[in-house]
Amino acid sequence: xxxxxxxxxxxxxxxxxxxxxxxxxxxxxxxxxxxxxxxxxxxxxxxxxxxxxxxxxxxxxxxxxxxxxxxxxxxxxxxxxxxxxxxxxxxxxxxxxxxxxxxxxxxxxxxxxxxxxxxxxxxxxxxxxxxxxxxxxxxxxxxxxxxxxxxxxxxxxxxxxxxxxxxxxxxxxxxxxxxxxxxxxxxxxxxxxxxxxxxxxxxxxxxxxxxxx
Numbered sequence: 001x002x003x004x005x006x007x008x009x010x011x012x013x014x015x016x017x018x019x020x021x022x023x024x025x026x027x028x029x030x031x032x033x034x035x036x037x038x039x040x041x042x043x044x045x046x047x048x049x050x051x052x053x054x055x056x057x058x059x060x061x062x063x064x065x066x067x068x069x070x071x072x073x074x075x076x077x078x079x080x081x082x083x084x085x086x087x088x089x090x091x092x093x094x095x096x097x098x099x100x101x102x103x104x105x106x107x108x109x110x111x112x113x114x115x116x117x118x119x120x121x122x123x124x125x126x127x128x129x130x131x132x133x134x135x136x137x138x139x140x141x142x143x144x145x146x147x148x149x150x151x152x153x154x155x156x157x158x159x160x161x162x163x164x165x166x167x168x169x170x171x172x173x174x175x176x177x178x179x180x181x182x183x184x185x186x187x188x189x190x191x192x193x194x195x196x197x198x199x200x201x202x203x204x205x206x207x208x209x210x211x212x213x
Contacts, residue, residue, distance in 0.1 A: 004159040005088050005211070006150055006178070008166030009099040009106050009120070011187040013113065013204075015076040017042075018101045021069045022061045030058050043190060044169035048100060049142035052121075056134055063129035066104045073109040078186065084204040085113050088211055094157065098149050100140045100170055119149045143170065150174045163211060165201075172196055182210050 010017045023034035034055045040046040059065075085095050096117040097110055103120040110118050122135035139145030146164070154162050154177070164174040165182040172193050175181040183190075183197030184204075194200050199210045 001092070001161070002157050002159045003093045003161040003211075004153055004157055004163070005085075005093040005095045006098045006153070006162065006164045006174070007085075007095055007115075008164075008168065008171050008184070009073070009097050009101050009109065011167045012165060012184050013078055013081050013097070014073040014109060015078065015187050016069075016072055018069050018073065018105050019055055019059070021072050022059050022065050022105075023055070025065050025068060026059045026061075034058060042168040042170070042188075044192065047143050048145075048170060052100075052134070052141050053136065056131070060131040061102075061123065062131050063104075063125055066102065066123065069105045070108040073106065074112055077109065077112070078204050080203050080205040080207075082113055084207040085115070087208040089114075091208065091211065093163075093211060094159075096153060098140070098146055098153075098164070098166075100146070100168075102134075119153070140170075144173055146170050147174045147177050151177050165204075165207065167193060169193065180210070180213070182207070 020035050020038055023031040037051040037055055041048050041051045095115045099120040101120050102123050103118050104123050106120050121138045121141050124133040126132045139148040162178040163180045164178045167184045167188055180198045183193040183200040186202050
């Protein structure tokens with residue numbers, strides 16, 4: 001029986017919000033504007049598809065910023081993530097990162113956790129490593145996109161069970177297409193997510209028990 005464990009990245013596998021850290025590296029004014037937009041999107045008050053191009057137009061993250069944020073993901077890894085994912089894998093679950101963040105920045109963290117598959121937004125760079133756009137048509141760049149990804153992955157893996165773990169409203173949008181939605185609140189508790197989740201965790205050490213049913 002194939003079982004898929006879909007994991008958000010930002011504020012779940014790592015304490016940071018990657019796009020906010022990219023903005024911080026771009027300067028205090030950019031950071032303040034982007035942080036506010038991120039919070040509104042994660043709480044479901046503004047569509048993700050609306051804020052994504054606006055945030056990136058302000059930050060314009062080149063390869064150097066992306067690499068720095070990749071290291072920050074590792075430096076701020078959720079303390080119980082590695083053990084929880086190993087336990088899930090040993091119990092027959094296949095972990096996949098499903099994120100509205102950026103694949104280039106997430107890849108080092110995924111490698112650290114032994115996760116081979118990442119579903120996240122691609123960035124484009126010019127020959128000098130400067131920002132040249134993003135994968136605007138990726139499902140994770142819009143509301144409802146994570147549900148589309150979860151549905152596609154279920155079919156691809158012929159999975160009999162699919163669980164999504166995450167902290168945000170975009171993660172919660174998968175609830176109707178997965179078998180169990182597990183909310184996460186170690187770093188940020190969103191009332192809407194906590195109220196609707198099948199299970200709500202404050203540490204990934206609790207994850208193996210949430211997968212046992």
